[in-house]
Amino acid sequence: MLGMEVVHQPSMLDLAAEASLGPLAGRVRRHPLSRGAWVDHLPGWVHGSDIVLDALLHDVDWRAERREMYEREVDVPRLLSWYDAGDPLPHPVLEEARQRLTAHYAAELGEPFVTAGMCLYRTGRDSVAWHGDTNGRAARVDTMVAIVSFGEPRPLLLRPKGGGQSLRFPLGHGDLIVMGGSCQRTWEHAIPKTARPVGPRVSVQFRPAGVS
Ligand SMILES: O=C(O)CCC(=O)C(=O)O
């Protein structure tokens, strides 16, 4: 037992300074949607997510200008940053998240998650209008977009293109959502504005190469 005493026990401070990922297998819950679309959801995947939020708020080169991401023009009041293949991500847990997502979805996706798009919703006035991520191959083939959220939860709404009942997933504080199957072509998603006083939320979207 004496030996045990020299083993380093992490202090509360050490624990608080680290972010980590929980398991995916057996934890992610799949919601089948219509027309071959689905959504996987895992609240609280990232532990210590506020540490990551801090790094994202301070270290990301946030840009106000608009990226042409969608097949039609949408009003995008939020800040953006884009990490291409090979660009180092602003926190190591994000590199690990991308690897873990690639491994978990390998059989179904057949290719790695590569790029990381980042969005900063500064207040409830920031939002993204209804759209599908249909740039590149996503306009024609099934793909996946995995989103990890940090900070204040904001609801991600999903609705079938052409109308129908919408689904609502509040996303923040380390939550994971993966949109898969035909979701980008047959469904739309949005982050609506809110009059509630909300703090910042950052979303990190991992996508395969050639999808945005
Ligand atoms: O912030 C989110 O969770 C959604 C972002 C999004 O849909 C996009 O950037 O394409």
Ligand SMILES: [Fe+2]
């Ligand atoms: Fe999107």
